[in-house]
Amino acid sequence: MSKPIVAIVGRPNVGKSTLFNALAGERIAIVQDFPGVTRDRIYADVTWLDKQFTMIDTGGIEPESSDVLLSYMRQQAEIAIETADVIMFIVDVRQGLVDDDFKVADMLRRSTKPVILVVNKVDSFEKLMPDVYEFYNLGIGDPFPVSAASKLGLGDMLDEVISHFPTDAASEEEDERPRIAIVGKPNVGKSSIINKLLGEDRVIVSDIAGTTRDAIDTTVTYNKKEYVFIDTAGLRRKNKIKEDIERFSIVRTVSAVERADIVVLVIDAGEGVTEQDAKIAGIAHERGKGVIITVNKWDSIEKNDKTIYQYSAKIKQTLSFMPYAEMIFISALTGQRMPKMFDLIEQVIQNQNLRVSTGVLNEIMTEAVAMQQPPSDKGKRLKLYYITQVSVKPPTFVIFVNDKQLMHFSYTRYIENKIREAFGFAGTSLKFFIRERKEKE
Ligand SMILES: Nc1nc2c(ncn2[C@@H]2O[C@H](COP(=O)(O)OP(=O)(O)OP(=O)(O)O)[C@@H](O)[C@H]2O)c(=O)[nH]1
Ligand SMILES: Nc1nc2c(ncn2[C@@H]2O[C@H](COP(=O)(O)OP(=O)(O)OP(=O)(O)O)[C@@H](O)[C@H]2O)c(=O)[nH]1
Numbered sequence: 557m558s559k560p561i562v563a564i565v566g567r568p569n570v571g572k573s574t575l576f577n578a579l580a581g582e583r584i585a586i587v588q589d590f591p592g593v594t595r596d597r598i599y600a601d602v603t604w605l606d607k608q609f610t611m612i613d614t615g616g617i618e619p620e621s622s623d624v625l626l627s628y629m630r631q632q633a634e635i636a637i638e639t640a641d642v643i644m645f646i647v648d649v650r651q652g653l654v655d656d657d658f659k660v661a662d663m664l665r666r667s668t669k670p671v672i673l674v675v676n677k678v679d680s681f682e683k684l685m686p687d688v689y690e691f692y693n694l695g696i697g698d699p700f701p702v703s704a705a706s707k708l709g710l711g712d713m714l715d716e717v718i719s720h721f722p723t724d725a726a727s728e729e730e731d732e733r734p735r736i737a738i739v740g741k742p743n744v745g746k747s748s749i750i751n752k753l754l755g756e757d758r759v760i761v762s763d764i765a766g767t768t769r770d771a772i773d774t775t776v777t778y779n780k781k782e783y784v785f786i787d788t789a790g791l792r793r794k795n796k797i798k799e800d801i802e803r804f805s806i807v808r809t810v811s812a813v814e815r816a817d818i819v820v821l822v823i824d825a826g827e828g829v830t831e832q833d834a835k836i837a838g839i840a841h842e843r844g845k846g847v848i849i850t851v852n853k854w855d856s857i858e859k860n861d862k863t864i865y866q867y868s869a870k871i872k873q874t875l876s877f878m879p880y881a882e883m884i885f886i887s888a889l890t891g892q893r894m895p896k897m898f899d900l901i902e903q904v905i906q907n908q909n910l911r912v913s914t915g916v917l918n919e920i921m922t923e924a925v926a927m928q929q930p931p932s933d934k935g936k937r938l939k940l941y942y943i944t945q946v947s948v949k950p951p952t953f954v955i956f957v958n959d960k961q962l963m964h965f966s967y968t969r970y971i972e973n974k975i976r977e978a979f980g981f982a983g984t985s986l987k988f989f990i991r992e993r994k995e996k997e
Contacts, residue, residue, distance in 0.1 A: 560609040560721045561811050562602075563636035565664075566646030567629065567656055571676040575646060575704035576600065576613045579714075599810045604714040607721060610814050612640065612807050629660050637667040639811035642720045644713075645696070646674045649687050653694070661694040670720035674713055675699045679706055733775070734905050737786040737812040737845075739836055740822030742805070745852040748888035749822065750774055750785050753897070778898045786812045806835070813839050817949065818846035818904050818983075820897075825853045825867075825885070829874045837875050844950035846904040846984045847881040850897070855887040880976065882983040904983035910951060912979060914944045917953070924974040931964055938962035941993055943971075952987040963990045 564572050580600035599612045614632045636643045645664055647657050664671045675691050678684045678701035691699040700716060702709035738746045753776050774785045788808045813819050819840040823829050840847050849871060857863070868883055875881060882900050886893045921943045930938035939958040946952050955971065957963050968988050975986065 559601075559814060560607075560641040561612060561639060561814060562609050562642045562644060562717055563612045563614055563640035563807075564644045564646060565614050565629075565632050565636045565660065567625070567648070567654070567660075570646045570648040570651075571704045572613055572646050575644075575674070575676060575702070576611065578704050578707050578710065579611060598806055604718055607718040609641075609718070609721070610810070612636075612810060614807055626656060626659065629656060630663065633660050633663045635807055637664070637669055639808055640669060641722060642717050643667075643669050643671045644674050644717065645671050646676050647691060647694075647699075648677055649675050649684050649701070650677045652687065653690055657694060661696050665696055671696050672713065672716050672720075673697055673699045675701045676704050678709065679703045681708070731784070733782045733784050734818065734901065735784045735786060735816045736818045736820055736901060737788065737809075737816035738820045738822060739788050739809045739812055739840075741824070741830070741832055741836075744822045744824040744827075745888045746787060746822050749820075749850070749852065749886075749894075750776075750787055752888045752891060752894055753778075753785065783898075783901065786816055788812045806839070809836055810839055813843050813845060816845060817908065818848065818901055820848045820850050820901075821881075822850050822852050823871070825851050825857045828867075829871045834874055837878060837881070841878050841985055844985050844987055846908050846950075847878060848897070848900055848904060848983060849875065849881050849883045851883070851885045852888055854885045854892060855890050878985065880982060880985060900983070907981050908949045908951070908984045910979065910981065911948060912945055912951075912975070916978075917943045917945060917975070920974050920978055921955075921971060924971055928970060931962060931967055933962055936962065938967065940971075946989075950985050950987050951981060952989070954989045954991055956991050956993045958992070960990050960992050 564576060566572050579602050599610055602609055602611050614636055643664060645660065647653070673691060673694060673696050675688045678688060681701060685701065688699050688701045700709060700713040702713050704710075738749060740746055754774060774787060776783050776785060788805070821833065821837055821840065823833055837847065837849070851867065851871070864885060867885070871883065872879065882904060884893060884896060884900055886897065888894070921940055925940055930940060932938060936959060940955060940963075941958070942956040944954055946954050953975075955963070955968075968990070972986055972988065975981070
């Protein structure tokens with residue numbers, strides 16, 4: 557399911573992080589063994605009423621000069637316009653209206669995306685409301701007064717945010733075409749891959765204000781079936797502030813991954829798999845997407861008959877939190893194994909949508925339990941009563957047990973492996989929920 561994306565923009569120190577943390581509520585659990593970007597607090601899941609969305613904090617630097625600040629803010633606004641469904645523009649009632657606020661407001665106004673003007677640090681509505689009205693001058697609609705620190709006004713603001721979400725009828729859910737995000741570090745060959753898949757050179761549309769998402773989506777027809785490719789290329793060329801390339805590229809990656817069914821993580825064969833690749837892979841893993849690790853520029857390295865195995869082993873080691881990921885070695889330059897990409901994509905789509913009957917699942921579980929005794933603690937042994945698949949994309953299972961505390965991560969992993977032995981599920985993560993059920997007499 558693709559969730560709406562809400563981006564937070566605003567000058568440094570207006571309280572973006574504070575607001576982000578106030579809304580994010582419970583932190584996303586950091587699974588022990590994968591390098592989630594959650595620690596950077598760039599994105600978080602938020603639920604308000606019956607709506608869920610992904611919130612992205614685009615901010616985070618304290619530039620030295622006002623020149624740099626403005627160009628940074630511009631970039632931030634562009635990224636938000638490009639990636640978000642709704643933009644939250646945060647200003648600071650204590651500092652009042654400043655020139656940069658007007659400049660950002662101008663940019664945001666020119667986009668077609670809904671913008672919610674949030675006036676932060678209104679710690680007392682009574683005292684500060686007159687100052688809030690000043691922000692009408694920005695010309696982007698009603699200001700919503702909040703205090704991120706004291707969690708005031710957040711409800712009204714969130715009501716407004718969710719009221720702008722695309723309605724179901726207009727949403728991408730209606731679109732049955734598989735969506736594939738091509739992600740990876742700058743220069744690994746993302747655009748080249750899309751061009752090759754297209755079979756022709758495509759003009760890369762720049763994402764200036766007002767350009768819609770479609771500009772970076774490319775439809776490719778293969779075997780009479782349409783696939784939508786979401787491209788995240790091109791960031792490096794436009795970005796002048798080096799330090800923020802990584803944050804901005806993660807913001808873009810998060811939004812591309814969020815919208816995708818399958819993530820193609822491109823790695824440069826000459827460079828090998830890096831920490832940043834692991835971070836990007838972590839996003840796809842956390843979002844439960846299909847994953848195809850694509851080693852590109854395979855033409856550019858010297859190889860013997862062992863190279864591909866050594867390469868695979870190294871990748872599996874670095875990305876050990878996603879042993880299920882598919883892997884392919886290609887050259888966008890020569891076209892080597894490019895047609896195989898569609899076959900892989902098709903397989904992963906099928907695996908993401910695979911449903912296993914409850915009867916079969918319980919047979920597998922019973923057998924697994926018989927082969928390896930469940931863990932026990934203080935004389936109490938874990939009992940697994942029942943397993944059932946509750947959804948697809950990613951395939952999600954619920955296991956009913958006598959005591960959740962006893963269901964160790966490693967035993968869940970063991971059950972997962974048994975299910976994979978039987979059904980493969982290659983290329984997709986599997987999700988497990990553990991529920992407690994009263995012990996039967
Ligand atoms: N009085 C008051 N202070 C606030 C409120 N929200 C944030 N602050 C303070 O404002 C300062 C900046 O907050 P941050 O959340 O770090 O601001 P930011 O916009 O994320 O800043 P950058 O990370 O530099 O972009 C901190 O000292 C906060 O404690 C608020 O609602 N009321
Ligand atoms: N040898 C070789 N070079 C390649 C291959 N694929 C891409 N390149 C080269 O790698 C460079 C970067 O390719 P792009 O497709 O622009 O990379 P990108 O990932 O879209 O880069 P950004 O737009 O910066 O994110 C170009 O010079 C390509 O010609 C390949 O399979 N083999």
